[in-house]
Amino acid sequence: MKIALGVTGGIAAYKAAEIVRLLQDRNLRVQVIMTAAAQEFVRPLTFAALSGEKVITDMFGAEAEPPNVESAIEHIAVAESIDALLVAPATADVIAKFAHGLANDFLSTLFLATRAPVIVAPAMNVNMWENAATKANIEILRQRGVHIVEPDSGYLACGMVGAGRLAANETIVNTLMQLLGAGHDLAGETVLITAGPTREKIDPVRYISNRSSGKMGYALAEAAQRRGARVILVSGPTSLEPPTGVEFFRVETATEMLHTVMAHRSEATVIIKAAAVADYKPKNELPQKMKRHAAFALELEPTEDIAAELGRQSGPQIVVGFAAETENVLENARKKLISKSLDAIVANDVSQVDKGFDVDRNAVTIITPNEVVDVPVASKFEIANRILDEIHKIRLQRGAAVKTK
Numbered sequence: 001m002k003i004a005l006g007v008t009g010g011i012a013a014y015k016a017a018e019i020v021r022l023l024q025d026r027n028l029r030v031q032v033i034m035t036a037a038a039q040e041f042v043r044p045l046t047f048a049a050l051s052g053e054k055v056i057t058d059m060f061g062a063e064a065e066p067p068n069v070e071s072a073i074e075h076i077a078v079a080e081s082i083d084a085l086l087v088a089p090a091t092a093d094v095i096a097k098f099a100h101g102l103a104n105d106f107l108s109t110l111f112l113a114t115r116a117p118v119i120v121a122p123a124m125n126v127n128m129w130e131n132a133a134t135k136a137n138i139e140i141l142r143q144r145g146v147h148i149v150e151p152d153s154g155y156l157a158c159g160m161v162g163a164g165r166l167a168a169n170e171t172i173v174n175t176l177m178q179l180l181g182a183g184h185d186l187a188g189e190t191v192l193i194t195a196g197p198t199r200e201k202i203d204p205v206r207y208i209s210n211r212s213s214g215k216m217g218y219a220l221a222e223a224a225q226r227r228g229a230r231v232i233l234v235s236g237p238t239s240l241e242p243p244t245g246v247e248f249f250r251v252e253t254a255t256e257m258l259h260t261v262m263a264h265r266s267e268a269t270v271i272i273k274a275a276a277v278a279d280y281k282p283k284n285e286l287p288q289k290m291k292r293h294a295a296f297a298l299e300l301e302p303t304e305d306i307a308a309e310l311g312r313q314s315g316p317q318i319v320v321g322f323a324a325e326t327e328n329v330l331e332n333a334r335k336k337l338i339s340k341s342l343d344a345i346v347a348n349d350v351s352q353v354d355k356g357f358d359v360d361r362n363a364v365t366i367i368t369p370n371e372v373v374d375v376p377v378a379s380k381f382e383i384a385n386r387i388l389d390e391i392h393k394i395r396l397q398r399g400a401a402v403k404t405k
Contacts, residue, residue, distance in 0.1 A: 001180065002029045004078060004114075006087035006107045007047070008094045009037020012123040012166040017042070019088055020050045022173045031056070031078065033107045035094065059106045079113035086176055087111075088149075089123035089166045092134050098146070099137035115361065117179050117382050121149040121172045126162030145376045149175050179385065180226070185392050187228030192268035193221050194261060196236035198254045200281030200303065203290045208300075212276035214238035215360065216322075216380050220272055221246050223384040232268065234260045236275055254278055254303035261306055265317070270391055272320045273307050274346075311341030318394055320344045320387070326351040333367055343394055344368045346387055366390050 003023055007016045016032070023030045032047040033056045044055040056078070087094065087107070094107065098120070103109040111118065120141060128134060129151060142148055149172050153163045166172075195217020199207040214235060221233045222243040231246040234257060242248040249264075251257045254277045265271065280300040290296075307321045321342045323333035326349065333347035348364040362383055366373040368390065375386045 001027075001083040002031065002081055003176070004082045004085045004110065004116075005030050005032045006035075006085065006090070006094070006110070007032060007038045007042070008035045008087065008089060008091045008107070009040060010089045010091050010123050010166075011041065012089040013038050013041040015166055015169060016088055017046055017050055018169050019086075019172060020047060022169055023176075024051070026173070026177060029053070031082075033057075033078075033110060035105055035107055037091070037093075056106050059104075059109065076113055079110055079115070082114060082116050084116050084176060084180060085111065085114055085118045086121070086172070087119070088121035088172050090120045092122075092124050092128045092131075092137075095120065095122060095134065095137050095141065099140040115379060117147065117379065118145075119147045119149060119172070119176050119179060121167055122151050122164075123166035124151075124164050126164040129164040130162075143376065145378050145382075147175065147179060179382070184228035186224055186388065189224075189229040189269045189395075190232065190267050191221075191224040191229045191270045191272065192232045192234070192261065192264055193217050193224070193272045194234045194236075194257060194275035194277075194306070195221070196238040196240075197276050198236045198257055198278045198303070199252050200254065200278050201285050202282050202298065203286035203288065205289050208278055208281060210276035210278050212236070212238075214240050214275075216362065216384070217272075217274035218243065219380040219384040220274055220387065223381060223388055224270075227385075227388060229270075232264050234264075234275075236277075254281065254306070258304045258306050258309065262309070265310070265313075265315075268317055270318045270320070271310060272387070272391075273310070274322050275306075276322075276324065277306060278303055305340075307336075307340045307342065318343045318391055318398075320346065320391060323347045324350045330365060330367070330372075333365070337367055337369070344390060368394065 097108040196214030197210040197212040283299040337345040363377040
């Protein structure tokens with residue numbers, strides 16, 4: 001995995017060298033981007049020697065003679081290649097640029113161009129940190145899905161005491177690793193995930209299906225495995241390659257998916273129903289290709305309700321469902337949560353053209369009997385980790401409840 005580390009101009013810039021080492025200790029490739037002000041505190045050669053990568057210091061590759069086209073569009077190439085952007089330390093200046101969409105250097109342009117998760121670790125004078133403008137900018141970034149690692153309090157380089165000191169390097173790196181799903185908080189769990197659509201045959205060449213790419217389920221499988229879980233992935237027809245190391249079962253119909261899920265149900269401690277199972281199937285499948293007619297009637301009957309079946313056979317597993325809705329999203333999702341005896345349900349509005357089906361980003365609401373968690377637009381991998389965060393929370397709550405009995 002590749003991380004872009006943005007280093008901006010503050011006295012804490014020297015601490016970024018240790019962050020590079022900590023990231024490398026976790027087998028991450030690191031490319032450093034330095035602002036002009038950062039280079040007044042630390043030389044680029046330091047980061048080049050530590051990372052073994054080119055350090056980007058200029059928007060247009062002024063260090064090359066003459067500047068070339070590749071340098072001019074390098075921010076796009078970096079934006080597409082990274083798994084996360086970490087900015088540490090982040091000054092009030094760069095936070096303001098990010099919040100207001102200014103792009104006048106490589107780092108601020110990279111921020112706008114990347115769709116990878118972004119983590120910002122502020123460091124500045126206490127008065128600057130507590131200024132209303134900085135607070136407003138931080139809140140804007142939070143609302144847009146940027147992860148903020150709050151600064152520590154203590155003695156500052158300016159001689160003042162208060163909040164504004166860069167958070168501990170370990171805290172910053174651990175936040176990044178959790179965001180990437182590279183922790184091991186799911187070690188010992190066996191997570192059974194369904195993904196993709198199902199197909200119900202009309203005849204040998206036609207079928208009924210649901211609009212699903214499988215990307216959300218596959219992202220959940222990858223994220224759960226990175227967090228230490230054993231993963232069983234049951235997938236309907238997709239064009240995706242399953243993550244390396246998961247136990248993979250390919251199915252086609254709702255019946256096949258039900259049988260495969262029930263066959264492995266007893267092994268699972270967590271079941272996530274992310275598949276878009278076709279709700280209906282032809283009552284009678286035709287043995288030969290049906291010839292074209294001006295009109296015809298197709299009699300349908302319901303397919304097996306996998307989520308409801310799991311709910312009826314309630315066990316110790318945590319069971320999470322999905323609700324893809326086009327109207328009354330939260331109301332319909334809550335009804336499904338209750339009627340199917342789920343521990344949590346992930347609701348999303350699939351009427352939007354730029355999120356949900358067939359795309360890499362989404363926005364969801366995670367609903368449990370006691371909580372509603374809104375997840376703003378983010379990559380499906382990032383959303384997968386937010387869902388797993390809530391599952392881990394449910395597991396901890398169950399453990400606490402057992403201890404109090």
